Amino acid sequence: DQQVKQNSPSLSVQEGRISILNCDYTNSMFDYFLWYKKYPAEGPTFLISISSIKDKNEDGRFTVFLNKSAKHLSLHIVPSQPGDSAVYFCAARESNYGQNFVFGPGTRLSVLP
């Protein structure tokens, strides 16, 4: 059973608009969350993180929102740019359980010019 789910395998957005990528998790003990971006033939690169003591974290065009009661987080990209086209992975960790991150299956974002 997947502990971290990204139910949208793909998403297309027009350049300049907002991209919203969603992630749901089942383990209520998860307390730290990351978003990674992956281009073809490259390894995932870290994008933004949030700990469970916060409900929002911003970094430039990227904002992550965490709703602990719903076990849901989302990544907002505003404005979206063609260079944002990539696969986005959500990852979660239970800090008391060591360094194991559980990754979601990813969402492929296409930003159309």
Add this chain to the structure above:
Amino acid sequence: DAGVIQSPRHEVTEMGQEVTLRCKPISGHDYLFWYRQTMMRGLELLIYFNNNVPIDDSGMPEDRFSAKMPNASFSTLKIQPSEPRDSAVYFCASSWASGYNEQFFGPGTRLTVL
């Protein structure tokens, strides 16, 4: 810093052969992780090390897989004997000790077992 280095980038081998994947983590990082990415299972953690010591190998699929970290700057993932279902992209990642630290991934090794 050159980032996490993996070799080879591509490996094609025949079923039954031994395969060794290599990783050089970022200097100063205390943790090293091996992941496997497949279409069916996504990105899954195989094993991770802290200060060269294996901490959790519960993700290693079976005894055909083994991983070592003889020193802070080198790790190997070995598959012996290899099988077609081992075909995947294998990523190595490293991070600093504890705290809220992200993992830095290498470019991956694409393994094809015929």
